[in-house]
Amino acid sequence: MRFGVVVFPGSNCDHDTYHVLKKVLGAEVFYIWHKETSLRLFDAIILPGGFSYGDYLRVGAVARFSPVMKEVVKYAKEGGPVLGICNGFQILLETGLLPGALIANDGLRFLCQDVYLKVKNSGTVFTNAYEKDRVLKMPIAHYSGNYFADDDILKRLHDEDRIAFQYCNADGDLSDQINPNGSKHGIAGIFNENKNVLGMMPHPERAAEKILSSEDGLGIFKSLLERN
Amino acid sequence: MTKIQEPEVTLDLATQHGLNEEEWERIIDILGHKPNYTELGIFSVMWSEHCSYKNSIAMLKTLPRTGKKLLVGAGEENAGLVDIGDGLAIAFKIESHNHPSAIEPFQGAATGVGGILRDIFTMGARPIASLNSLRFGPLSVPRNRYLFDEVVKGIAHYGNCMGVPTVAGEVYFDECYTGNPLVNAMTIGIVKHDRVVSAVSKGAGNTVMIVGSSTGRDGIHGATFASVELSEESEEKRSSVQVGDPFTEKLLLEATLELARKNYLIGIQDMGAAGIACSTSEMSAKGNSGMILNLSKVPTREPGMNPYEIMLSESQERMLVVIRRGFEKEVKTIFKKWDLNCVEVGKVTDTSDLELFLNGKKTGSIPAWHLVLGGGAPVYQRETKEPAYLKELHSKNLKDIPEPEDYNDALLKIIASPTIADKSWIFHQYDYTVRTNTIIPPGGSAAVIRIKRTNKGIAVKTDGNARYTYLNPYRGGAIAVAESARNVVCTGAKPIAITNCLNFGNPYDPEIYYQFKQAVLGMGDACRTFNTPVTGGNVSFYNESPNGAIYPTPVVGMVGLIENLTHVTTSYFKKDGDFIIMLGTIKGELGGSEYLKVIHNFVAGDAPTIDLPFEKRVHNACLEAIRKGIVNSATDISDGGLAVALAESCISNPENPIGASVFISRKLRDDEIFFGETQSVIIISIPENHLLDIERIAAKNIVPCFTIGRVKDNGRLKLNNSIDISIDEIKTAYTSSIPNMMKLNC
Numbered sequence: 001m002r003f004g005v006v007v008f009p010g011s012n013c014d015h016d017t018y019h020v021l022k023k024v025l026g027a028e029v030f031y032i033w034h035k036e037t038s039l040r041l042f043d044a045i046i047l048p049g050g051f052s053y054g055d056y057l058r059v060g061a062v063a064r065f066s067p068v069m070k071e072v073v074k075y076a077k078e079g080g081p082v083l084g085i086c087n088g089f090q091i092l093l094e095t096g097l098l099p100g101a102l103i104a105n106d107g108l109r110f111l112c113q114d115v116y117l118k119v120k121n122s123g124t125v126f127t128n129a130y131e132k133d134r135v136l137k138m139p140i141a142h143y144s145g146n147y148f149a150d151d152d153i154l155k156r157l158h159d160e161d162r163i164a165f166q167y168c169n170a171d172g173d174l175s176d177q178i179n180p181n182g183s184k185h186g187i188a189g190i191f192n193e194n195k196n197v198l199g200m201m202p203h204p205e206r207a208a209e210k211i212l213s214s215e216d217g218l219g220i221f222k223s224l225l226e227r228n
Numbered sequence: 229m230t231k232i233q234e235p236e237v238t239l240d241l242a243t244q245h246g247l248n249e250e251e252w253e254r255i256i257d258i259l260g261h262k263p264n265y266t267e268l269g270i271f272s273v274m275w276s277e278h279c280s281y282k283n284s285i286a287m288l289k290t291l292p293r294t295g296k297k298l299l300v301g302a303g304e305e306n307a308g309l310v311d312i313g314d315g316l317a318i319a320f321k322i323e324s325h326n327h328p329s330a331i332e333p334f335q336g337a338a339t340g341v342g343g344i345l346r347d348i349f350t351m352g353a354r355p356i357a358s359l360n361s362l363r364f365g366p367l368s369v370p371r372n373r374y375l376f377d378e379v380v381k382g383i384a385h386y387g388n389c390m391g392v393p394t395v396a397g398e399v400y401f402d403e404c405y406t407g408n409p410l411v412n413a414m415t416i417g418i419v420k421h422d423r424v425v426s427a428v429s430k431g432a433g434n435t436v437m438i439v440g441s442s443t444g445r446d447g448i449h450g451a452t453f454a455s456v457e458l459s460e461e462s463e464e465k466r467s468s469v470q471v472g473d474p475f476t477e478k479l480l481l482e483a484t485l486e487l488a489r490k491n492y493l494i495g496i497q498d499m500g501a502a503g504i505a506c507s508t509s510e511m512s513a514k515g516n517s518g519m520i521l522n523l524s525k526v527p528t529r530e531p532g533m534n535p536y537e538i539m540l541s542e543s544q545e546r547m548l549v550v551i552r553r554g555f556e557k558e559v560k561t562i563f564k565k566w567d568l569n570c571v572e573v574g575k576v577t578d579t580s581d582l583e584l585f586l587n588g589k590k591t592g593s594i595p596a597w598h599l600v601l602g603g604g605a606p607v608y609q610r611e612t613k614e615p616a617y618l619k620e621l622h623s624k625n626l627k628d629i630p631e632p633e634d635y636n637d638a639l640l641k642i643i644a645s646p647t648i649a650d651k652s653w654i655f656h657q658y659d660y661t662v663r664t665n666t667i668i669p670p671g672g673s674a675a676v677i678r679i680k681r682t683n684k685g686i687a688v689k690t691d692g693n694a695r696y697t698y699l700n701p702y703r704g705g706a707i708a709v710a711e712s713a714r715n716v717v718c719t720g721a722k723p724i725a726i727t728n729c730l731n732f733g734n735p736y737d738p739e740i741y742y743q744f745k746q747a748v749l750g751m752g753d754a755c756r757t758f759n760t761p762v763t764g765g766n767v768s769f770y771n772e773s774p775n776g777a778i779y780p781t782p783v784v785g786m787v788g789l790i791e792n793l794t795h796v797t798t799s800y801f802k803k804d805g806d807f808i809i810m811l812g813t814i815k816g817e818l819g820g821s822e823y824l825k826v827i828h829n830f831v832a833g834d835a836p837t838i839d840l841p842f843e844k845r846v847h848n849a850c851l852e853a854i855r856k857g858i859v860n861s862a863t864d865i866s867d868g869g870l871a872v873a874l875a876e877s878c879i880s881n882p883e884n885p886i887g888a889s890v891f892i893s894r895k896l897r898d899d900e901i902f903f904g905e906t907q908s909v910i911i912i913s914i915p916e917n918h919l920l921d922i923e924r925i926a927a928k929n930i931v932p933c934f935t936i937g938r939v940k941d942n943g944r945l946k947l948n949n950s951i952d953i954s955i956d957e958i959k960t961a962y963t964s965s966i967p968n969m970m971k972l973n974c
Contacts, residue, residue: 010475012391016664019680049662051389054475110384110657114882134783141388141659206661211678211793 001225003029004042006072006088008063009025013049013085013205020208025221034066044224045072045080047088049141049203059144060090062199069095081125082197086142089189089199098192098199099157100149104180106144112141113182114213117165117188119173124195125227127164129219135172136165136216138207140180140188145201147183147190159192164189164198203221233536234265241595245272251606251937258598266535266584266592270599273502273540273557274509277769280605283735284767287576287748295761298723299424303602306347306427306498307417308763310725312789314682315421319353322361322414322690322729322785329411332469333375337382339472339670340413342544345390346498348545349481352425352488353417356663357677360397360413361690361729361783365406367646367969370549372401375409377970382472383413384657389474390481393666394658397690401646407773412766414785416688419680425488428495429550429576430515436508436574437556439563440480440546443504444529446470447542457772476545479566484547492555494576499546505539505599507548509575509582512596513603518579519596519939523586525573535584535591550576557955602891612745613738616727621699626818626830631899638827639871640961642903645826648868649965671880673718673799673863676790685789685796687721693867694779695820696835701743703835705750705782707907710843711866712786713758718862718910720795720854721788723758723770728765728784733777735769743780744769751782757840758847760786794826797854799863799879801888801913804941806860808890809922812846813932814870816900822868823903836907842931843908849929850910855924858918865909871902871947878945879959887955889946890937898950913939924950 003021007014007086014031021029022082032039039045052063076082076097084092092098105111110118114137121130130136130227149157157163169178179186181201189200235241242252247373255263255271263271270370273279281288293302298315299309307321325340341358348355360383365372387394392415429436447470487493495515497507504526512519523538533541545578551559563570577583584592598604632638642648655670667685668676691712697704701946713723728751733740755762765785771778790796801808818824819833853859865873870892879885892901914922917933926933946952 010389011477012389012478012662016662019664021682050391051475051478054389054473054478056475109381110388110659112388112659112661113656127573139661141661143388203661206664209664211667212661 001029001041003027003040003044003046004032004039005029005046005048006032006034006068008034008050008051008052008066010054011048011050013203017046017048017205020205022220024208025225027225032068034068036068037071039071039075044083045075047091049083049086052087052091060087060094063091064094071134073097076197079194079196083126084199085203085205086201088126088142089201092197092199097197098190099153100147102144103146103148104144104173105146111180112139113180115140115202116168116170118168118174120163120166121161124191126198126220126223129223129226133172135168135170137214138204138217140202142201145181147187149184154184160193162191163187164191165200237262237265237268242268246276247272248603251275255572258595258604260897264592266539267594268534269540270505270594273505273604274599278501279506280601281609281767282606283610283769285601286609287745290748291752291762292618292755293762295725295759298761302762306350308725309351309424310763310787312684315680317419317421317424318416318787319348319351319419320414320416320727320785320787321347321764322412322727323766324729325411325413326408326731326768326771328469329379330408333378334382335469337379337411338386339544340411341383341386341469342472342477343500344415345392345415345477346418346500348415349484350425350427350496350498351419352423352485354485355392355417356665357675357688358392358394358413359688359690359785360411361692362393362397362399363405363410363781364401365403366401367499369406372406372794373970373972374815379409379411380618380654380657386472386474388659390478391662393587393660393662395660395666396670396676396688399651399654400694402779404779407775408728408778410731410771410781412783414690414727416787423488425493426495427497427511428515428521429511430517431494432517432576432578433553434494434576435553435556435572436519436521436550436576437549437559437570438526438546438573439570440551440568441473441476441543442527442529442569443538443541443546444543445533445537445541448537448540457770459774470542470544472544475769479568480545480547483563483566485570487559492552492558492686494550494552496547496549499548501542503539503541503543509596510600511548511550512582512602516580518577518581518583520573520577520583521574521585523584524569524741527571528570533749536584545915570593582711589842589891590865592669610735610741611738612742614742615739622834629828631897632827635898635902636953639875639951639953642822642826642868643872643875644961645822645963646966646969648822648872650963652963653966653970667796668719668798673715676719676796678793683793683795685790687716687719687790688716688786690783690785691715692781692783694781695780695831697747698745698779699820699833700835701746701780702750704780706754706838706840707835708782708784709751709754709758710838710840710907712784713760713847714864714910716786716788717850718797718799718864720797721790722851723760723788724788725763726755726760726786727763728782730767731771731778731781731783732769733772740777747780747782754840757844763874795854797859798864799877801863801877801886801939802860802881804886804939805916806913807916807919807935808888808937808940809912809914810909810934810936811849811912811926811931814901814904814906814909816896816904817906818900818904821903821905823899836905845931846908846910846927849926849931850912852925853912853922856921858914858921859912861913862916863911865906865911867905869903869905871951874947875945875958877911878955879962885955885959887940887942887944889940890935891948892936898948902947
């Protein structure tokens with residue numbers, strides 16, 4: 001199982017993601033420079049968090065034009081697993097691999113805090129290490145994490161079991177009060193139709209060691225690892 | 229572009245540049261002729277207070293600046309460098325960006341963060357954490373809310389984009405900062421010993437390059453602007469404030485760290501205040517060499533920039549790089565990868581002169597050594613006079629004030645005072661979890677950052693109670709060091725070194741200079757006692773608005789080392805039945821307390837006393853107990869006194885807030901016991917079976933140790949017979965205060 005972590009100019013969670021895969025899980029992992037045009041060697045691709053190209057324009061809008069992204073789209077369409085975390089999720093939306101958009105948080109402020117997530121679908125390559133409805137604790141850190149989609153898309157996401165995670169409280173209850181950023185239906189992460197692409201705003205790589213207050217994020221990487 | 233006619237250089241023009249007549253004569257003496265316009269500009273910024281430290285350096289030299297663990301002396305490089313073992317060192321420094329933030333708070337604060345980050349990675353160190361120390365006027369004033377809001381956003385904007393976690397700091401609100409807020413930013417970086425980069429230029433024939441952003445007309449005379457008081461006209465100087473681009477800086481960071489590994493690199497310096505003028509002259513002076521600069525080669529943002537503008541521009545995200553001749557292509561490859569400018573602009577020479585050329589024509593020449601601090605820049609000893617207000621404030625009889633009728637109510641008011649209240653509103657806007665090292669996040673005694681590939685961590689904190697320094701400058705300086713040391717001790721760290729940011733009024737006022745001098749003496753004595761040398765820092769004078777000078781505000785950035793991560797200790801109570809122990813003793817000192825300010829609405833009395841050797845013994849006792857593994861929580865008494873320390877210990881547990889019952893009998897009034905801000909006191913909680921251990925440890929260190937109560941899982945804080953209040957009520961008052969203020973329209 002060989003992981004590739006894409007590095008865009010302005011990525012800043014690339015080291016953290018690499019650290020978890022390499023040091024915590026002992027997996028094989030390489031950085032992929034954004035000008036790279038071949039992904040054949042990799043078994044899973046991760047688009048890490050950060051501020052690609054400064055995100056001075058709409059978030060992720062410039063990164064999608066990086067040479068590597070053409071390949072990522074191809075890779076995903078051929079069924080390769082692609083995980084986008086935070087800015088990576090934003091980029092995946094810009095490429096059209098995932099539906100909807102991420103707009104500014106309701107409070108119009110950057111928001112860094114621990115949140116609780118409910119696992120809505122545990123039958124995917126990203127989530128099969130979890131049980132359904134398990135509550136996970138991990139941090140968010142974003143300005144544009146407010147997931148928006150029209151009712152048709154939201155209905156499809158529900159019907160097709162494509163909602164990966166929803167914000168909840170420590171007991172797993174969903175409500176508007178605990179929704180940190182205003183996301184529609186408290187959505188924190190979604191899959192594509194074939195469930196080989198996952199985009200999520202919370203940072204599983206920041207919740208992967210006991211000393212960092214939560215190991216709940218490890219399951220995502222373990223799910224991928226155990227896939228082969 | 230039309231070429232701007234250079235003005236005739238006269239004493240008058242020099243005065244407008246902030247130079248005095250004596251300095252003007254000296255410049256003529258050094259050059260052997262009258263300076264031209266460019267030369268005058270360079271002298272004026274390099275000899276400004278901001279770059280030359282001319283009114284502070286003599287005092288700064290009295291601070292302890294050496295130690296076994298210091299790898300470079302204070303002021304020798306862009307930041308201090310301290311050995312933490314395992315072949316690793318940490319680089320750290322604090323710097324002010326007060327004046328820019330007063331007039332353009334978002335960009336002022338953002339570029340303050342950008343500047344200090346550059347200071348760290350210029351040394352080859354990867355930034356791993358940032359802190360900030362902020363001061364504003366009261367939030368009841370709309371302009372203060374605007375400044376506060378924008379400064380926090382600016383810090384978040386820059387730090388978050390850089391991917392450097394902002395993990396700790398402090399904020400005070402007081403009338404004296406209305407019109408002159410303080411924004412001090414600190415960054416800590418980590419570097420292997422053999423990868424440390426020096427800010428030096430040497431070796432005749434070697435190549436000088438500029439990397440990073442293009443040079444624009446922004447920020448010209450920022451350093452000079454920072455060296456005068458703020459006035460009603462300051463708003464017009466908005467253009468002196470630079471605009472930050474954290475994305476470019478992130479690229480510059482990665483490219484610089486790649487370059488730092490190469491053995492053909494001679495030196496790097498970032499361009500902060502006074503831009504190219506400062507970096508070229510300081511690097512040359514340090515290497516006893518000269519430099520020829522071809523200004524036509526400098527990438528500029530607009531055509532027609534003259535040498536004066538190019539040399540003085542403070543455009544952000546630029547560095548000066550000196551490499552061995554012949555490796556230009558290699559350097560360009562690195563910077564091209566990151567899509568950054570990288571241009572040869574000159575050569576190192578074996579003269580000692582900075583020689584400037586534009587289109588082949590010489591436009592200036594100055595001996596570099598004469599421009600710089602530690603070289604020919606002026607050094608002044610200023611006159612001091614004990615401020616008249618001191619006697620009057622000290623003589624106020626604090627025994628006459630009425631006790632609060634309702635202590636519950638008094639505690640709620642104090643805990644809701646924005647200076648004391650929960651700062652989540654601020655730090656949730658900062659990314660404090662990126663880099664996955666943050667073990668104790670913002671809100672504790674100090675932040676703790678683990679060092680990957682080791683079992684070590686560092687604890688970091690800024691502190692500086694300006695009210696104490698106002699009431700007693702010597703003690704205020706000493707307490708700033710003591711409190712920051714105490715805070716890192718409470719997390720299980722041994723204090724190892726400090727950086728300081730000294731924010732004061734106009735140094736030409738003898739009463740202000742008295743405050744400065746005494747505060748520095750106090751800091752020096754404290755640093756010697758704790759064996760925490762000063763690795764560098766920053767002085768910011770002229771913090772005055774039309775309302776007068778700010779309180780003297782020395783801020784200490786303390787770094788502590790945790791040798792074993794199992795020692796990391798948090799500040800909040802954890803287990804029902806734990807014994808609450810006080811190490812040290814309370815004296816009921818109310819002078820300068822938050823209680824007097826919030827409940828009685830005045831600032832008077834003397835600052836709390838401080839016995840430095842005793843303070844050190846309290847630290848030792850606390851650390852010994854933590855290392856023995858018997859301490860479940862540790863926090864110190866500081867702003868707001870014992871009652872606030874206990875209340876915070878009850879409500880700060882993120883998962884499970886818990887109550888406490890405390891009884892203290894002293895020949896003191898309850899308000900003195902609860903709200904006095906006695907120094908050198910640490911409150912710990914321990915399991916019952918370790919009572920004997922803590923008594924032994926305390927006795928061994930000659931520190932008083934009292935059991936004052938127990939942790940109780942009953943949701944209430946009880947203190948003597950005067951306070952009995954639900955912790956939910958405390959928590960609501962504590963957490964809602966700042967968010968509620970900020971909901972008011974700006």
